Amino acid sequence: MLYRRFERFIDVFQDAPDKAPPGRVLPFYLYYLRQVWPSFAALLLVGLIGALIEVVMFSYLSRIIDLVNTTPGARFFGEHGGELLWMAVVILVLRPVFIGLHDLLVHQTISPGMTSMIRWQNHNYVLRQSLNFFQNDFAGRIAQRIMQTGNSLRDSLVQAVDALWHVLIYAITTLVLFAEADWRLVIPLVAWIIGYLVCLYYFVPRVKARSVESSEARSKLMGCIVDGYTNITTLKLFAHTALEQQYAREAISEQTWKTQLASRVVTSMDVAITALNGLLIVGTTGLALWLWTQSLISVGAIALATGLVIRIVNMSGWIMWVVNGIFENIGMVQDGLETIAQPVSVTDRPRAKKLAVGQGAIGFDHVDFNYGQERRVINGLDLAIRPGEKIGLIGPSGAGKSTLVNLLLRLYDLDGGRILIDGQDIAQVSQESLRAQIGMITQDTSLLHRSIRDNLLYGRPGASDAELWDAIRRARADEFIPQLSDPQGRAGLDAHVGERGVKLSGGQRQRIAIARVLLKDAPILIMDEATSALDSEVEAAIQESLEVLMRGKTVIAIAHRLSTIIKMDRLVVLDKGRIAEVGSHAELLARQGLYARLWQYQTGGFVGAE
Structure with a gap:
């Protein structure tokens, strides 16, 4: 019940706020973040409290050491039992509660909900693109960008929220705690913070740039592989397996090289941060020991300083990977939005009316058109x-x-x-x-990789089985549909036809297409080589059906x-x-x-x- 409550916080299928997503990175992020801001506001609050609890735990470690040094063992629990019990409640109850809330928000609300919402809205937008949009790119690359953009955008936002509070809370509270013990303990930490920021300033833009290049190469590789699988029949017919392997080899080589370039920057950043961390540990611990020898701080302060510094060092490595992940994901989002956020070239006018066809008269009035060429088609x-x-x-x-x-x-x-x-x-x-x-029968009939029934219902989604079979008989498709089956054991109308209908012959696909248009029964009919895939006997058999189909249209x-x-x-x-x-x-x-x-x-x- 608790899981389900968190899983319903984000409406996956909510409408996008605008028709088109923005074409720049920051507005693109804000476009989706505005739709789920309550979940991220809750994550920020939970993250703040969780980070404060972590700091309180380290701070209290220093106090325990000082209490042990100043309180006789016989009176220890009697004098300090109340605050020890309170800290036990914080560690055993509050800490698990807020870690649990954080995980619920990330894993039950944001990860599935926001990712699916972004994919849903991007898919709906891309579906409205013109035919030219899909003809100019790999179908596999478009699909890859839709899938990866949702993941990358969500991951980078969650990582940024998690890192934000840890960085701010640990940096501020550590400075305050060190200053309370002795102001000189602040010096190594301030120097480290400056050095750390300089490293991030230098490396992060380079990580982002290399990540964009790596993401583009990965999308290109995906498009190359999917293109080969989609046209596997052509590959086999021309016996060009070696040529296709070389094509894929070049794409994999490019993707590997771009990934290696990105990894070089990450490795260099890792080495620089590790060297800085070593200076912080040595500087802070050495200074704390010297201050203790001068009786300026207590043993508890040494434990606090050493513990917090080691925690900061461990956290700095995590933050480095988080920052790297954030900008790698930003690179993927930037690569994705270049496809997703393209303006739709063929759009409806504002408040466009529905076409009402009473008679079916068509007029071409001084029509000019070209495909971006100088010569008019x-x-x-x-x-x-x-x-x-x-x-x-x-x-x-x-x-x-x-x-x-x-x-x-x-x-x-x-x-x-x-x-x-x-x-x-x-x-x-x-x-x-x-x-x-308008009903249309094309020469190259492409069917959806779904059942025969689903393909036919594209003509009229609400058609009954009786209407389906009437259209099937008129298209002379009843000769083969009952005999169809697929590897999953589905048969007849429920048999799946394979990608683009490859499991059917050209004539069978054409008769399915004719049955689909018969079912649609639109007042205007276009036939582009409608019977080209049929043999003479079948063509003669359905010619009467086509004449019936054309009647009154x-x-x-x-x-x-x-x-x-x-x-x-x-x-x-x-x-x-x-x-x-x-x-x-x-x-x-x-x-x-x-x-x-x-x-x-x-x-x-x-x-x-x-």
Whole structure:
């Protein structure tokens, strides 16, 4: 019950206070710290009391020695039993209580709660990034940074809070206690504090810089390894295990070298602090003994000075590692925020409305677009698609067909012009509502590494089993789904398909994709080589289902295999980002233009074709 109470202090799934996390280190820390400040305030208070108890214990050791020297044994417990009992209560009750509270706050509240909250919010933010964001980085490296940033941010904050009170309380109380015994005992400690601060001032920035480099190299290595595993089929097909090993070898070598450079700084700092600590022990103990020989301090003061100095020396080594850990973690956070805190390039307008599709008319109004290149991929394109019209997009590779579809889905923002659906500018509506009204079947179907059921329910999450099986039968997927199974013994709709659906054939993945879009039943349908992965027999079998699927919908179909779209209402031929020709199959053949040449290549072959 006590554990559960502490585990509920932080709401893991609370909404982020702002849409985007800050892009600088300190504001990035404060962004998350503000959300959990009560837990850290409690940790500060508990840490303060715990540090004071530790100092009181060492201080009372000096008093015990002096009491033993000045009180006869027969009267010792009678005269001092009360304060001894009180100290026993402090050590046996209060100290365990506050250490327990510290551990509960760290291990039950902050470690799991804050870490998961940071990962949840960062994951949600990164999910809103544009397609371009994911195309420009390793998926493994993005995931690594999301995972490591939560851990590193939490660890550095907890370490800083723990170190803060120990440093302040021990430094201040030790100076006070030494000054009370004899002011000269303060001299070695003050000299040590100055030297210690100089070491930290010199080494810590270097530790941080090297840690950033090491973290970047570690993220790059993770991305390299995940990239190889993700594309393991390509690796096997090209028999390039040795080449992949060399690629990984270079990444591991770089990561090892960067880690070694960081470790050099840590080792140098360790040696410097150890030398300073030796000077503190020798200086303080020697001075205390000399003061005792001059009858200026008591034996208890020697014990106090020696005990506190040894405690400070041990603590200084711990603080050194803590500081090193803090800045190593800050380096990881800095590496992570460079990915996490990137601004989202495709965003909804403030108070964006939901797209309402009544008829399904689509208009491209003088659309311009490029991928950051000088040459425009889409250049001043105008196209009006009537409600319920079936359009075939044709053109050579690089003509802009897939780009045009991506722009309709608003996976990228236009450089110029507008795209309208039923008169509504898609830039003014929410992306979720836009894509909810468009069903798409792609050539390279990628499935989630989940069950068949979960993949199908992406089309309509609330669909019943009866609706699922209806879509499955219409897509002719009922021939193979009942026979599927996985190594965990799950079968049929519950069988998992592997990463990106690798356990299924291309035709099977395509039929799952078609069933998913059938289930979605959106008023606008996009087909990008929808039947390219199917053999002729299966394609013929589901052609009727596709015709049913297209009925009453506005359809845009991309096809390189021209025979699959000759029955469309209109064919639009693209070339170099512009519309070259528009018409029916017969009309375009009669013009003897680009479409006629493409048709000749496919039906007559390349030999002898102009």
